[in-house]
Amino acid sequence: MTSLPQWSADFGGELAAVRSLPITELRDWALGGATGGGVRVAVVDSGIDATHPRVGGVAGWATVVSDADDPEQHRVVEEPHDDLVGHGTACAGIIRTLAPDVELWSVRVLGENLRTRGTRFLAGLRWALDNGMHVANLSLSSRSDLLYGPLHAVCDDAYFMGVPLVCAANNVPGPTYPAQYSSVISVAAREGADPWALASNPHPPVEFGATGVDVDVAWAGGGSIVATGNSFAAAHVTGMVAGMLGTHPWLTPFQVKTVLQALAENATAG
C-alpha cells in the first residue's frame, strides 16, 4: 500500500532525479519578485467569493448556464456571481497568495445540475480562451468517455494559443481529463508547508507535485479550513505560472512547462 494518494506516491520519500536544461539561478529569473501583475488568471470552477479576504477581489466574471432555447444548450452570462460550494474560492485564495497582483477571473462552469456539467465545462474553457485569459486553473476533472475528444480539442487550442492550463489530477484509478493530456500541466498533491515547493514526476501523465496535503485554504462563508486535495496543488502551480508570465509574458505553454521542470527540487542540470 502506498503512503500517499494515487499520483502523489511518486513524490513521497526521496525524489528521483530528473534531468533538465543546464540553467543556473532559474528560480530568481522565473519567480524572483514576480507578482503576476497584468496576468489574467481564469479560475474555471464553482465561482469565486470575491468578498473573501484571501481572494482580494475579482476582475471579471463569466457564468455558463444551461439554456434549452440556445442552439448549444447553454449561454454565458458575464455578471457577478457567488461561489456555490467554496471550491473556486479556495483555489483563488491560493493563487492570490503566490501571485498577489494577478487579475482573477471567475469562470463558473459548475452549477446546480450535474447532468449538463460537461458541456458547461467545455463552454467555460472556450470562453476563457476567447476572452484573453493568460492562464487557467482547472482544479476539476471528468472521467467521461464522451468528453475525452471535445476536451482534448479545446486543450490543444489553448496550447497553440499560448495559454497554459494547469489541471488537477485525480485520486482514482484510471484516466481523468484534462489532466491526462500532454498539452496541459498536470499536478498532484504532495506533503509540505512551502507554497513554492515543486517536484517533477519522471513517471507521467502527472508531471508535477505541489503542496496540497493539509493546506489551510479559504472556505465558504469567509472562513478557512485545513484540507487535502490535488485541487489545491494545482492552484499552487497556477500561482507560480502566473508569476512567471507576469515577468516573461512571452513564455509559451511548453516553455512554461520546461521552466517548471527546471525549477523542480529534484531537477539536475543535464
Add this chain to the structure above:
Amino acid sequence: METRPDLLPAVAAVRDLFGAAAASCALVADAGDRLTFVAASGAGADRILGVELPVGRGIAGWVAMTDQAIAVRDVASDTRFARDVAEATEYVPRSVLAVPVSSGQGDMLGVLEVLDPATDLGSGWPLAVLGTCASLVGLLLDRSQGTAERLRPAELAAGLADGDFRSTQHAAEVLSAVAEHLRGRRG
C-alpha cells in the same frame, strides 16, 4: 430515489477499513440536481438514509461538482456543513473524506464519504484508498444496471494489478473479501 441495501456491505467494509465513525454513499438523482444518501453505516446512519441534498451544498456537493477527492481535517469551521449534517443526522463529524463515484463510462454517479476516520489525514494515503473503493462501488452500480460486461477471474486479476477497476465487474467480491479480511483481523 430509493435506498440501496445492496450497497450496504460495501459501505460497511469501507467504514471498517478506515476505522471510521460512519461511512455513506450518496447518488445523483436522474435530474442531476440532488444527491440522495442511499446507503450508510455507523453513527447517524439511520437518519442520513434517504436524505436529499442539492448538489450545491456541502462537501458532497463539492466532490460531485468537481469530480475531485477531498480530505477535510476539521469541518467544524464550515457552518454550512455543520448545519446540513446536524439537521440530517444529529451527528457532526470532525473530519471527512469524500471521493467521487463514477460509472465505467466515467459518468458521475455519486459520492462516497467517510466520517471521522481513525487514519491520519496528514499522511495523504486515505484518499488513494478511498478512491479505489469508490471505483469498486461504481462497478457495483454498473452491474446493478447491467451495463458492465462479465469478465473472467483472470481478467479481474489483471484489472486489479493494473489498478484499472473500471473494467472489472466482480467488484462486489473484492469488497466482500476486504470486509471479511478486516473482520477476521479485528477478531
